[in-house]
Amino acid sequence: MNGGDEIPEALSAAELRDIWPIATIADRVEGFKLLRRGEAEDLFLGLAPRDQAPLLLSLPREEQRSWMRLLPPDDAADLVQAAAAVQRGALLDLLDEPTRNEVNALLAYAADAAGGLMNPRYARLRPDMTVDEAISYLRKQARERLETIYYVFVLDDRQRLVGVVSFRELFSATSETRVQEVMRTDVVTVPEHQDQEAVSRLFATTGLLAIPVVDDENHIKGIITVDDIVGVVQQEATEDIQKAGGMEALDAPYLAIAFRRMVRKRAGWLSALFLGEMLTATAMAYFETEIARAVVLALFVPLIISSGGNSGSQASTLVIRAMALGEVRLRDWWRVIRRELAAGLVLGGVLGSIGFLRIVLWQAVSPLYGEHYLLVALTVFGSLIGVVTFGTLAGSLLPFVLRRFGFDPASASAPFVATLVDVTGLVIYFSVASVILRGTLL
């Protein structure tokens, strides 16, 4: 929707949710106010925190309280964190005191750690209760604002986690069975400071609906439910994709982000790449005499360095993604190098053959490459094998080096790989040329 269009009257909730990413803030507020209360609440609860915050703040002050109090503590904490620092105190004041204390406790965690994703309100039982007692107890609790009653956590008298039971298991058990006979004791848990990417992997492999967050002494601090994780997985994926494409994560929808902000993020990344690439001009200057003597060599420079860049980018993308999914670990570096060395030689051979053939065929059609065209073709063939192999090795090794020194492989690989491979590629190319073409063109 263009900024100039009017929104037709009274969109349904589904329609409003549909156009949400591309509507302006004014349009969103207007559409929101026209919804029936129930639908508006559902829409609000389904928005990302960065959309909830401006929407709530645009409502009249006396209306803000009921919307803020609609949120469970973990979502309220996210909304507070999404708002500007100056507004956070006012937002927290909208909450009742017990909830405000809970939210403050959650705000102490990093937003993208397990503690920052969890909800401290979970259903709990004692191990010695009978199934019937448990079900009646949960029926009363069901009316309270628990995150979920579908997974119930069993705590001992010191509030430590001793087991978990799904509501369904309780429900299918016979009345006099005790909770401790039905519960599972090998509970999948997550430490408080675990990062969200690791948490989402755990959800993906276990298929659980909720996982408790525990401290060092196995006290539950809260639970994370799988619906929170879907949003996390998408967000992490978007960040990784944007990094693979050569830029800092935008963290806002493409058409909604302010122009200046988007350009600033992109300019930073492009400039970093550019500064690195300037070394190629230095490398080329080093071989200026060779180029002047055999201009035909210059014709293949873009082809050589782009092959190095493409193979390096392929290799680093694969390794980075494999690391993110837990398929490859730091100690697997040797196994990866062996694979990539072999792959690089094969791929270099394939591209080198295509390049060789192309020169020979073109020469037959129109003799552009002079009498020594076979030697030129051989130069290109040899250089491509060298460049592609180097590119593959560099591209696959760099994520390991970066991670070893504590950097995020996804952000830092692209500029390093590109520069390294381009500059080295030029050196390989002209060195091979000065050997093969010695005495003839050079």
Place this chain on the structure above:
Amino acid sequence: MNGGDEIPEALSAAELRDIWPIATIADRVEGFKLLRRGEAEDLFLGLAPRDQAPLLLSLPREEQRSWMRLLPPDDAADLVQAAAAVQRGALLDLLDEPTRNEVNALLAYAADAAGGLMNPRYARLRPDMTVDEAISYLRKQARERLETIYYVFVLDDRQRLVGVVSFRELFSATSETRVQEVMRTDVVTVPEHQDQEAVSRLFATTGLLAIPVVDDENHIKGIITVDDIVGVVQQEATEDIQKAGGMEALDAPYLAIAFRRMVRKRAGWLSALFLGEMLTATAMAYFETEIARAVVLALFVPLIISSGGNSGSQASTLVIRAMALGEVRLRDWWRVIRRELAAGLVLGGVLGSIGFLRIVLWQAVSPLYGEHYLLVALTVFGSLIGVVTFGTLAGSLLPFVLRRFGFDPASASAPFVATLVDVTGLVIYFSVASVILRGTLL
């Protein structure tokens, strides 16, 4: 783990799950057989279908049946699809007849459509039941193999979906209330042939645990639960990341995929890029006289074309991801172009200025660029603005063109953008040079 290492005896289930992606098939089977039955079942149920299939097939035939029958119909269908075609009949024969019929019905859907993700066994109620009747009924059903009892679907006498009620809502209601008074009638549904990426977006925005799949007449065909979606979102993200990095999706863990298969997929992609890039050699040949006359121009060729490539790849990555998340649609093309034109001019100005400065500064240090160095610097400045603007426009427009003609923008953009921008970049560069340097170097 290297191929030569032995697995220590009797790994726990958590340890086995941890090393799973990097273990060989033989190691996996051995570790699996040493687990207690309950833990082995949990592990099996948490594996991806492509891992379940070879594991199951490696067990003795008489053991395979109980493992196959452990799976709900939707997961059984996925396992059958993951196996080789020749084995599918044998796998289906392991199932009891009613389940086999269900699975065959599911296999009729594409694996990555809503129908291919759903489970046909869901909990259902009639609208006129009382809450107490409903709870007793569900208590009996809880022992059966329903996907979930936590969302219950209300059907009329013609089996059409009229409402949904969460178990928790039933549980908190008073005993004599009728189901139709508690249920929600505006049910979020998904059509049978909806693709999985759209389904996962729906889960992300609504936060629901399960969504029913319906046909044109609002009969429920089955339900999809959110735990299935987490795996889908990760899989789609991995595919998109690998495409952004310049290759066909691997669809297997990095260290597990056979070397030959990996190289074949990568060689295909690299060769396609290479064939496109060969046009740069043709373009350079066209300007061979200019290069021979002003060799200094050759020094900046890698810098110019890499800037075009980087800005193009940035722009296309952003637009492709925005399309995948539903933030940008085909009809938004004009809005996108205006943004990208402006962004390209700004970014080109930034890079052009850096390039200009570099040449001027280097010349002061060591006069590599001859007496006309200022004109050379101006050439680089002007070319960079042109190349980056063109790259940004081309990179952002191409996904629209591809989608308009029915192609997947993510797969096809990279080779097109790279070739287009490199070749055009060279033409822009040498054309700008022949204007600015006319009469001096050229």
